[in-house]
Amino acid sequence: QVQLVESGGGLVQAGGSLRLSCAASGRTFSNYAMGWFRQAPGKEREFVGAISWRSTGTYYADSVKGRFTISRDNAQKTVYLQMNSLKPEDTAVYYCAARPFAIAQAMGTSDMDYWGKGTLVTVSS
Numbered sequence: 001q002v003q004l005v006e007s008g009g010g011l012v013q014a015g016g017s018l019r020l021s022c023a024a025s026g027r028t029f030s031n032y033a034m035g036w037f038r039q040a041p042g043k044e045r046e047f048v049g050a051i052s053w054r055s056t057g058t059y060y061a062d063s064v065k066g067r068f069t070i071s072r073d074n075a076q077k078t079v080y081l082q083m084n085s086l087k088p089e090d091t092a093v094y095y096c097a098a099r100p101f102a103i104a105q106a107m108g109t110s111d112m113d114y115w116g117k118g119t120l121v122t123v124s125s
Contacts, residue, residue: 002026002098002114009094009119012086016123020081022096022116030054033102034072034079037109038092039118045095050107051079059104064090086123093118 008020022034035050049060051070058070069082079096097112 002029002032004096004098004114004116006094006096006116006119009121011122011124014086014088014123014125016086017082017084018086018121020083020094020096020119020121022079022081024077024079024098029077030074032098032100032114033104033107034070035097035099035104035107035112036068036070036079036081037095037097037112038090038121039095040089040092043092045109047108048094049081050104052104053101057104059107083121086121088123088125091121091123093120 003025005023012018033053036048037045038048039045047061049070051058051072067085072079095118096116098114099112
């Protein structure tokens, strides 16, 4: 069992930055690929980006590529999502999720084993 807790959300102006954190507890964190997803009001949850279980690679949705960066600290059992050049369309609840022994490219919404409860990011224009 893995428990995930997101933090770092808030209100930011367009063009600003935020860093989200996802703290994990439970089983060996390094065995899990970690993904970030988001869900805007009235929309389905969508993939944002992911990092492989051996930190061998990252993968991003086209909508955030070049603006968002995922990293992980296995010693701290934490994964981060650095979000720069934020846009109003980035407004959503952001979730982290975990899947064991996966690569970043294999992290669809239906593939994940564990989910956090989310943190709200609001980008004002």
